[in-house]
Amino acid sequence: MKVVRRELITGNEAVAEGALAAGCNFFAGYPITPSSEVMHYMARELPRRGGVFIQAEDELAAINMVVGASLAGAKAMTATSGPGFSLMQEGIGYAVMVEAPLVIVDVMRAGPGTGQATKPAQGDLMQARWGRHGDQYLVVLAPSTPQEAYDLTAEAFNIAELLRVPVVVLSDEFIGHGREVVELREVKVVSRRSELREGEAPFDSKDPSRAPPLPPLGSGHYLLITGSTHDGWGYRDVHSFETHYRLVRRLKEKVWLNRGLMPKPEYVGSDKPEVLVVAYGSVARSAKASTKLLRSEGVEASLLRLRTLWPLDPQDMVKYVSKAPKLVIVPELSLGQLVIDVERAFKPLGSKVIHYGKVGGGLPIYPSEIVNQVMSNL
Amino acid sequence: MVVPKHYSRRYLREEVLPTAFCPGCFNGVVINALMKAFSELGIEDLRNYVFVSGIGCSSWIPSPYIRADSIHTLHGRAVAVATGVKLARPDLNVIVIGGDGDLASIGGNHLIHAARRNMDLLVIMVNNLVYGMTRGQTSPTTPKGKSTVTHPYGVFEEPLNIAELLVSTNANYVARWCISNFTQLKDSIKEALTKYSRGFRFIEVIAPCITYVVRYEGKTPAQKVKELREVCIPISRYRELPDIERSKYVGVGVLKREDRPGYVDAYMEYVRRAKESVIK
Numbered sequence: 001m002k003v004v005r006r007e008l009i010t011g012n013e014a015v016a017e018g019a020l021a022a023g024c025n026f027f028a029g030y031p032i033t034p035s036s037e038v039m040h041y042m043a044r045e046l047p048r049r050g051g052v053f054i055q056a057e058d059e060l061a062a063i064n065m066v067v068g069a070s071l072a073g074a075k076a077m078t079a080t081s082g083p084g085f086s087l088m089q090e091g092i093g094y095a096v097m098v099e100a101p102l103v104i105v106d107v108m109r110a111g112p113g114t115g116q117a118t119k120p121a122q123g124d125l126m127q128a129r130w131g132r133h134g135d136q137y138l139v140v141l142a143p144s145t146p147q148e149a150y151d152l153t154a155e156a157f158n159i160a161e162l163l164r165v166p167v168v169v170l171s172d173e174f175i176g177h178g179r180e181v182v183e184l185r186e187v188k189v190v191s192r193r194s195e196l197r198e199g200e201a202p203f204d205s206k207d208p209s210r211a212p213p214l215p216p217l218g219s220g221h222y223l224l225i226t227g228s229t230h231d232g233w234g235y236r237d238v239h240s241f242e243t244h245y246r247l248v249r250r251l252k253e254k255v256w257l258n259r260g261l262m263p264k265p266e267y268v269g270s271d272k273p274e275v276l277v278v279a280y281g282s283v284a285r286s287a288k289a290s291t292k293l294l295r296s297e298g299v300e301a302s303l304l305r306l307r308t309l310w311p312l313d314p315q316d317m318v319k320y321v322s323k324a325p326k327l328v329i330v331p332e333l334s335l336g337q338l339v340i341d342v343e344r345a346f347k348p349l350g351s352k353v354i355h356y357g358k359v360g361g362g363l364p365i366y367p368s369e370i371v372n373q374v375m376s377n378l
Numbered sequence: 379m380v381v382p383k384h385y386s387r388r389y390l391r392e393e394v395l396p397t398a399f400c401p402g403c404f405n406g407v408v409i410n411a412l413m414k415a416f417s418e419l420g421i422e423d424l425r426n427y428v429f430v431s432g433i434g435c436s437s438w439i440p441s442p443y444i445r446a447d448s449i450h451t452l453h454g455r456a457v458a459v460a461t462g463v464k465l466a467r468p469d470l471n472v473i474v475i476g477g478d479g480d481l482a483s484i485g486g487n488h489l490i491h492a493a494r495r496n497m498d499l500l501v502i503m504v505n506n507l508v509y510g511m512t513r514g515q516t517s518p519t520t521p522k523g524k525s526t527v528t529h530p531y532g533v534f535e536e537p538l539n540i541a542e543l544l545v546s547t548n549a550n551y552v553a554r555w556c557i558s559n560f561t562q563l564k565d566s567i568k569e570a571l572t573k574y575s576r577g578f579r580f581i582e583v584i585a586p587c588i589t590y591v592v593r594y595e596g597k598t599p600a601q602k603v604k605e606l607r608e609v610c611i612p613i614s615r616y617r618e619l620p621d622i623e624r625s626k627y628v629g630v631g632v633l634k635r636e637d638r639p640g641y642v643d644a645y646m647e648y649v650r651r652a653k654e655s656v657i658k
Contacts, residue, residue, distance in 0.1 A: 026466055047652035052465045052645070056458070057491040064455040064488075068430070068462025071449060072470075076462070094452050217447045217463065218470050220425045222391075224442055226450035235394070235442060236450075 002186040011146040011175035012079075014182045015105050016041035018153030019077050021187040024103070025051035026074035028065035030058055030084060033117040034173040035107035038079035059084040063091030063104070070100040071225060073192070073216050075157055079105035082115060085124060086131070092166050093132030094227045096251060099203065099211065101160035101192065103153065105169045107176040108281075108333075110360050119362040120173035122281055122333040128168045129310045135248045137255035139167040140310035141263060142280040146180045152307065155263060158190035162261070163254055164211035170309060172333065174282035174364065196221070204232030204246075208253035255311050262308035267320045269295075269302025275374050276325040276351075278317070278342050280306040283331050283365050290331075290370035299374065306338070314345035324349035327377055331356045331365045352377065386413035389424055394442045402592075402599040404585035405436055407557040408475075408504050409443065411583075415567040427471045428463055432456040432485060434477035435511045435587075436504035454484030457492045460499050468642045471571070474501040478519040479509045482540045486518070489540075493547040496577040498640040500570050503540065503580065506587035514590030522625075526590070541582045545634045550577030552634040556584040556610035558603050559630055566632065577640035584610065584628055 009017070015038050019027075027046055029039040039055070046053040052069070056062035062078045069076040080088060085106045095102055108124045110116035128140045139159055143149040149171055156167040193213040196202065202223060205212045212232075215221045224234030229244045237243040266284075269291055279287035284305040294301035304320055306312070328346045330339040332355065339355040346353050356373045358365060386409070399405050416424070425447075429440030433453035441450035447470075451459045456474045464472045474481075481489050481503045492499060508526060509515040515528040518538040525532050541554040551574045555563040563583060570579040584606070586592055592602045609627050616629025 026462070028462065044657055047645075047649050048655075050649060050653075054461070054465060057487050060455065061458040061461075061488055061491070064451065064458035065462035065465075067451075068449070068459035068464075069466040070462070071459075072428075072463040072466035074462075074466040076466070090452055091455065094455075098449075217428050217467060218426055220423075221447070222425070222445055223447045224450075225448065226441055227452060228450065 003183045004186060005184050006181055007184060008179060009146060009182050010037060010177055010179045011143070011149040011171055012037035012107065012177065013041050014146040014150040015079065015153045015169065015171065016045065017182070017184055018150040019103065019157065020045060020049070021150070021184065022154040022157035023075045023189045024077050024157060026066065026069040026076035027052070027078065028054045028056045028062040028069070028076070029078050030056050030062045030080070032081045032084045034109055034176050035079045035081045035105065037176070038105055038107070059087035060091065063088040066102050067091060067095050067098070067100050070095070070102045071098065071217065075161070077103040077105065079107065081107045081109050082111040082124060085127065089127070089131040092138070093134065093136055095166045096132065096136040096138055097227045098225050099164035099214070099251070100166070101164050102166050103156045103160055103169060104166060105153065105171060108170065108172040116360055118173065119360060120282060120333060121359045122172060122283065123337070123359065124170065125309060125334070125337040128170050135252065137252045137311065138165050139163070139255060139262065140170055140308070141167065142170045142307060142309050143175060144281050144284040144305065146175060146178060146182045148307070149175055150182050150184065152263060154187040158188070159261065161190045161192045162211065163258060164214060165255060170281065172282050178282070201232030203230055203234055205250065208250045209257040211254055259311045259313060259316065262311065265307055265320070266305040267302065270300055271320065271322045273300050273302035273321065273325045274327070275299055275301040275378070276304060276321065276328045276346070277301060277370060278304045278306070278328060278330050278338070279332070280309060280338065283333055286365050286367045287331055287370060289367035290374070293367055293371050294374060297371070299378070301374070309338070312341060314341050317342065317345040318349065324351045326351065327374060328353045329356060329370060329374055329377070330354070331370050333357070333359050333365065335359065385417035386410060389413050389416055389445055391442055391445045397443055398438065399435065400589050402588045403435070404506070404557045404588060405439055405504060407560060408436070408502070408583055408585060409439055411560060411564040412567060414564045415571065418564070419568055419571065427473060430456045430460040430463060430472060430474050432476045432480040433511070434480045434509070435506065436475055436477045437480060439475050439504070454480055455488065456480065457485055457488040457499070457501065461492060461497055464498055464642065465645070468498070472499050474499055476503060477510070478503060478505040478507065478540070479517045482538060483518045490543070490547065493544045493549040493578045493580065495641045496548045496550055496638065498577060498642045500579045501581070503582045504585050505582055506585050506591065508587050508590045510587040510590055514587070514594070541580065541633055544580050548578070549580055549634065550574060550636045550638055550640065551579035551632070553580070553632040554582040554584070554628070555630050556606045556628060558606040558610055562630070574635060574637050576643065577638060
């Protein structure tokens with residue numbers, strides 16, 4: 001892809017640039033550390049590009065304004081962090097149910113509660129996947145550099161439009177406030193399917209892997225959009241098993257069957273590693289460095305860096321190795337969330353799976369710490 | 379003989395009728411006033427209207443009964459979703475219909491801020507004085523002294539006068555009517571769609587829940603309408619009453635009527651300024 005220009009910017013600014021490159025024309029947000037710079041950037045850029053920026057009265061309003069704008073045809077986004085992300089969950093679940101494409105950026109900080117507002121963490125992984133009530137599936141992407149914050153945010157918009165699903169970009173304070181040179185590349189923009197063809201309905205699809213089209217408001221289709229269980233035309237059915245089961249199954253499969261469309265992991269090293277380091281986000285940078293250190297010590301170590309955190313089938317992780325690693329280590333800025341998936345993937349192969357986690361105080365996980373953990377567990 | 383169709387039917391999804399409302403429910407009066415307003419304005423169909431509602435009995439008025447684009451949102455969030463719709467598609471008329479619980483309690487913050495922004499929305503709050511759908515709990519507008527399932531010994535909290543609250547904001551248009559003021563209500567809706575079609579417009583309709591207010595008082599719907607005709611007095615007369623007398627009455631009328639530019643106009647002006655300015 002063509003590089004438009006190179007800029008020394010933070011991950012939060014890169015998120016905003018990625019969104020704009022993907023055609024984002026609506027942003028609603030509420031101030032919160034450490035994500036506010038995304039909002040500041042959009043506040044500056046959207047009005048002068050003719051887009052809509054609105055500072056909402058709270059995060060409940062922000063996510064619901066984004067839902068409304070999305071249903072009205074906009075490419076809409078919000079950005080937040082821990083407590084705000086918690087407040088948005090109900091709205092995100094609603095977006096899943098009505099199939100509203102939108103992007104939510106969560107710049108993770110240390111929680112729970114107010115926690116440490118200015119310090120990085122990776123404690124929102126499970127919330128990003130499962131934070132809503134009911135059976136619901138969406139997409140969670142995780143950049144590990146400002147460059148990837150740009151690339152994956154743009155990608156998030158395209159996946160959202162293609163599958164009519166909310167996409168969460170799970171960043172963290174290190175990436176959000178880290179400043180690096182970012183190539184602002186030209187982005188291929190995916191547009192929403194809005195024309196209803198013969199036999200199609202706006203809320204059902206014969207092919208469960210394909211999202212139904214959503215006609216624009218005001219086009220005379222008299223759309224019935226509801227967060228209650230509904231049939232293909234939006235008529236509420238809050239009693240029958242068939243309607244509900246069909247709907248939630250389809251909403252799951254739309255995401256799950258499209259795992260192949262999602263950004264692929266980065267795998268570095270031999271496919272027969274003695275040690276495999278699995279990580280995502282800012283921690284993956286230390287993880288990568290640790291594999292280099294381990295190799296220089298004579299340990300055959302490989303890196304599996306995940307860029308899509310949901311949908312994630314443990315079996316898809318195993319495909320990268322041709323033999324079971326002796327040791328799999330999962331460094332995380334949390335007490336252990338990703339490790340659950342990794343255990344499911346590698347324990348059945350006979351690998352020893354360990355977690356190395358710490359969180360708080362703005363401390364990173366240093367490559368040497370990962371190396372020490374590996375050495376004492378080999 | 380060809381019987382002409384009732385004026386309301388072109389605006390309704392006939393396939394979902396009859397409504398699920400309790401027999402005698404005053405939501406019917408609100409639907410009728412809306413439909414009559416559309417009809418008298420000569421509106422052919424509602425394709426340029428988007429209805430947004432939340433959760434509650436009156437939120438069912440547009441979804442599924444009105445033949446227009448409608449978005450049935452989460453409890454309390456209708457005004458926020460409607461704001462997103464309006465800003466993304468300023469060419470569409472956006473109408474929010476909801477109850478006192480939905481708009482004044484769980485959604486109270488959005489209501490106040492949409493009014494503060496003078497957001498270009500028409501909000502119709504059907505005030506049934508309780509949470510009807512969830513079986514009659516106290517709402518922020520339940521009159522003091524009434525006994526409800528959550529205050530079986532009588533409500534002791536003061537109710538919120540939501541229309542007066544909104545008068546104090548930047549909203550363009552605020553009115554309150556009782557379902558016994560059918561013609562005034564209908565004319566008020568017409569006015570808020572035509573002469574005062576900009577900015578934030580709020581119409582409260584006092585429509586006591588037929589099941590959890592009227593039946594609990596041992597009254598018939600007809601008796602309640604008769605009572606409302608006596609207690610719903612013009613706001614000017616209401617304001618002259620001594621404080622002690624006021625709790626027995628409801629002051630109705632247009633409380634505020636202005637035609638200042640709404641949020642959309644203000645935002646367009648802001649965009650123009652943004653395009654001209656150079657930020658280093």
